[in-house]
Amino acid sequence: MRKSLLVIVIIALNSCNKTNSKAKTFDSMNNTVVNSSIERKIDSLLEVMTLEEKVGQMNQYNGFWDATGPVPNKGNQAEKYEDLKKGLVGSMLNVRGVKQVKALQKIAVEETRLGIPLIFGFDVIHGFKTIAPLPLAEAASWDLKIIEKSAKNAAEEAAAAGLNWTFAPMIDVSRDARWGRVMEGGGEDPFLGAKIAVARVKGFQGNDLSSPKTIAACAKHFAAYGFIEAGREYNTVDIGTSTLYNTVFPPFKAVSDAGVKTFMNAFNELNGVPATADRFLQREVLKKDWKFKGFVISDWGSIGELVAHGHAKDLNHAAELAVNAGSDMDMESSAYVEELTGLVKEGKVGKELIDDAVRRILRVKYELGLFDDPYRYCNENNEEEVTGKKKFHEDALDIAKKSIVLLKNENDLLPLKKQGMKIALIGALANDKTSPLGNWRLAAKEETAVSVVEGFQEYKENKLEYAKGADLVIPNTEISMTQEVQVNTKDTSEFEEALSLAKRSDVVVMVLGEHGMQSGEARSRSTIDLPGVQQQLLKEVYKVNKNIVLVLMNGRPLAFPWAKDNIPAIVESWQLGVQSGNAIAQVIYGDYNPSGKLPMTFPKSLGQVPIYYNHKNTGRPIREGNVFWSHYSDETNDPLYPFGYGLSYTSFSYNNLKIKVNGQNKVHVTVDVKNTGKVKGKEVVQLYLHDVYASITRPIRELKGFEMVELEKGESKTVNFELNEKELGFYNNRGEFLVEPGKFNVFVGGNSKAELTNTFILK
Numbered sequence: 001m002r003k004s005l006l007v008i009v010i011i012a013l014n015s016c017n018k019t020n021s022k023a024k025t026f027d028s029m030n031n032t033v034v035n036s037s038i039e040r041k042i043d044s045l046l047e048v049m050t051l052e053e054k055v056g057q058m059n060q061y062n063g064f065w066d067a068t069g070p071v072p073n074k075g076n077q078a079e080k081y082e083d084l085k086k087g088l089v090g091s092m093l094n095v096r097g098v099k100q101v102k103a104l105q106k107i108a109v110e111e112t113r114l115g116i117p118l119i120f121g122f123d124v125i126h127g128f129k130t131i132a133p134l135p136l137a138e139a140a141s142w143d144l145k146i147i148e149k150s151a152k153n154a155a156e157e158a159a160a161a162g163l164n165w166t167f168a169p170m171i172d173v174s175r176d177a178r179w180g181r182v183m184e185g186g187g188e189d190p191f192l193g194a195k196i197a198v199a200r201v202k203g204f205q206g207n208d209l210s211s212p213k214t215i216a217a218c219a220k221h222f223a224a225y226g227f228i229e230a231g232r233e234y235n236t237v238d239i240g241t242s243t244l245y246n247t248v249f250p251p252f253k254a255v256s257d258a259g260v261k262t263f264m265n266a267f268n269e270l271n272g273v274p275a276t277a278d279r280f281l282q283r284e285v286l287k288k289d290w291k292f293k294g295f296v297i298s299d300w301g302s303i304g305e306l307v308a309h310g311h312a313k314d315l316n317h318a319a320e321l322a323v324n325a326g327s328d329m330d331m332e333s334s335a336y337v338e339e340l341t342g343l344v345k346e347g348k349v350g351k352e353l354i355d356d357a358v359r360r361i362l363r364v365k366y367e368l369g370l371f372d373d374p375y376r377y378c379n380e381n382n383e384e385e386v387t388g389k390k391k392f393h394e395d396a397l398d399i400a401k402k403s404i405v406l407l408k409n410e411n412d413l414l415p416l417k418k419q420g421m422k423i424a425l426i427g428a429l430a431n432d433k434t435s436p437l438g439n440w441r442l443a444a445k446e447e448t449a450v451s452v453v454e455g456f457q458e459y460k461e462n463k464l465e466y467a468k469g470a471d472l473v474i475p476n477t478e479i480s481m482t483q484e485v486q487v488n489t490k491d492t493s494e495f496e497e498a499l500s501l502a503k504r505s506d507v508v509v510m511v512l513g514e515h516g517m518q519s520g521e522a523r524s525r526s527t528i529d530l531p532g533v534q535q536q537l538l539k540e541v542y543k544v545n546k547n548i549v550l551v552l553m554n555g556r557p558l559a560f561p562w563a564k565d566n567i568p569a570i571v572e573s574w575q576l577g578v579q580s581g582n583a584i585a586q587v588i589y590g591d592y593n594p595s596g597k598l599p600m601t602f603p604k605s606l607g608q609v610p611i612y613y614n615h616k617n618t619g620r621p622i623r624e625g626n627v628f629w630s631h632y633s634d635e636t637n638d639p640l641y642p643f644g645y646g647l648s649y650t651s652f653s654y655n656n657l658k659i660k661v662n663g664q665n666k667v668h669v670t671v672d673v674k675n676t677g678k679v680k681g682k683e684v685v686q687l688y689l690h691d692v693y694a695s696i697t698r699p700i701r702e703l704k705g706f707e708m709v710e711l712e713k714g715e716s717k718t719v720n721f722e723l724n725e726k727e728l729g730f731y732n733n734r735g736e737f738l739v740e741p742g743k744f745n746v747f748v749g750g751n752s753k754a755e756l757t758n759t760f761i762l763k
């Protein structure tokens with residue numbers, strides 16, 4: 001076909017999209033429905049595309065600026081430009097900013113034969129330029145509305161920079177604090193994880209994907225990446241069917257049902273098959289059973305890595321395995337662009353699979369409105385106006401305060417008095433304006449977080465002094481996404497100054513923990529205690545002043561049993577993003593009453609890991625006089641702090657747990673919650689279920705409902721929960737969902753150790 005004729009065909013298709021966009025029947029939050037008018041346009045487009053152009057749509061290249069993975073040998077900048085012009089690129093990642101996006105989009109639209117627009121992806125993990133708390137921190141808020149809002153703001157800011165697609169949310173359930181990527185997820189629980197995952201997808205995608213304020217989301221990493229052995233990054237995963245269906249899948253199934261547009265597969269192998277080449281995961285479960293209509297992208301280079309895994313003979317074989325398994329787009333392996341055309345010609349890959357993959361990709365591009373206007377996300381004035389706007393900072397502060405978890409508050413040391421106190425702030429992290437941004441913040445500027453020192457300076461009627469005490473990171477070493485953090489394990493030369501400050505102060509606020517770059521991708525740790533000389537510093541300060549408030553900054557659960565036993569007040573503040581110091585100061589001074597609850601169990605020691613609340617009972621759960629029961633000889637089974645745990649400046653009581661079974665698989669639970677303390681406060685009321693005996697053994701308790709209540713002092717409220725089939729059932733080892741009759745125990749309270757209990761029988 002001649003080029004001029006083709007251009008007319010494409011223009012006709014595009015304008016046809018415009019006129020029909022109002023008459024959309026497509027439900028953008030439902031993955032099982034497709035829009036027939038879009039499908040017709042895709043049919044026509046597929047008819048005019050060459051095989052090479054189709055394969056091009058399945059190819060994603062990294063941009064020419066930042067890398068978030070090993071930089072490949074192939075596809076240097078000049079070659080990539082050439083491929084772009086030939087229509088051999090469907091998407092780019094790590095290109096950002098209207099100017100850059102526009103420049104590349106222009107090549108795709110104006111210089112390629114068919115002018116199909118690119119889709120631009122980026123890791124918008126917790127904010128784009130305005131960095132919000134880590135996803136794990138936000139999970140601690142248990143506040144789905146604010147989590148959705150945080151994703152919505154991130155989408156708006158990223159979209160204003162020309163982006164259409166985020167590689168988020170990461171929804172890998174994980175029980176292993178050693179894994180650096182727990183900072184990116186929703187924690188250890190599939191029920192909470194699924195709710196948060198849906199909230200994030202809604203926030204990113206909104207109700208109208210074609211709005212220039214929304215972007216496509218990506219559920220990652222499919223599947224079971226959170227279960228890598230020993231928490232070591234990129235390691236092997238070997239888990240049973242029951243864990244896969246009941247623990248790993250629920251957040252993925254929930255977002256597929258909620259209309260997430262893309263999935264990313266995973267680096268890990270699962271039970272012997274690398275996820276990228278896993279037909280069961282991608283074709284059977286996702287595309288067939290869950291009827292997912294979006295597309296699946298590989299992880300960075302994961303198609304090429306099928307060779308290192310020992311699953312593919314070479315890159316050609318890797319491309320064949322991945323595409324046949326259902327990976328639709330290749331991120332940075334160059335495997336598809338180099339090998340797929342040949343594989344189709346040889347008959348090793350069916351044409352219909354290529355068409356299916358391309359259809360899925362084009363569908364998302366149509367839904368984003370890119371065919372209507374490929375530059376719809378490219379308005380420089382809008383970029384300027386939206387980037388870093390005040391509202392994003394206000395919301396970031398709100399969610400940061402809600403993400404803080406008060407772990408200990410002996411003798412009501414907190415909140416601190418606002419006047420007449422001599423406050424010592426100690427710790428390198430207290431004065432750090434970059435580390436609280438955490439990892440995954442490629443678009444943000446360094447030094448843009450409000451430090452704790454700055455946050456405390458707002459409270460002017462106390463005397464504030466700061467001493468570092470010790471460096472956390474060896475000075476002048478490079479800290480970046482691609483470098484290991486070099487922790488100071490020796491230098492204690494500045495202890496003395498901190499000790500003398502502590503001696504002359506009324507209260508010492510010590511800010512300790514991990515550097516922001518100690519968690520995230522490729523940041524597994526083999527220890528989970530306070531890094532470097534910080535524990536030593538804490539103990540020394542304690543000798544001279546016991547009035548210590550320990551503020552922890554970290555991207556994973558840490559083990560700090562000595563601090564728990566000795567330090568009177570402990571505040572878990574994670575890495576809270578741009579408003580970090582303000583949020584911490586406002587909580588410590590009582591301008592915000594903390595309400596966060598841990599989304600992951602905190603272990604007492606590394607030996608307990610993986611430790612999680614929803615474990616099985618075993619055949620020997622209780623000590624019966626001798627040593628033959630399920631335990632350690634040198635450690636208790638209890639965690640340092642359980643899942644769901646978090647204190648407030650007030651207290652709550654729980655009473656009157658009532659259960660009514662309303663016919664078939666419908667259970668109504670009510671409980672009275674009262675604010676028994678002295679101030680107004682919020683509580684996350686949690687309901688846990690125990691299916692006492694079943695054909696597949698069930699965990700000792702599983703979260704099946706939660707609700708946030710806000711109560712004035714002395715006020716009570718009755719909280720209602722409905723348990724239906726979804727909450728009462730489970731998957732068996734054939735992947736079938738069952739609800740079995742029998743006895744169930746219900747527990748309701750403020751954390752996963754809740755003691756108020758009642759029972760019902762399901763007939």
Ligand code: NOJ
Pocket residue numbers: 068069093123167220299300521
């Ligand atoms: C590798 C990570 O595993 C993935 O989550 C991320 O989206 C890509 N790199 C792109 O940066």
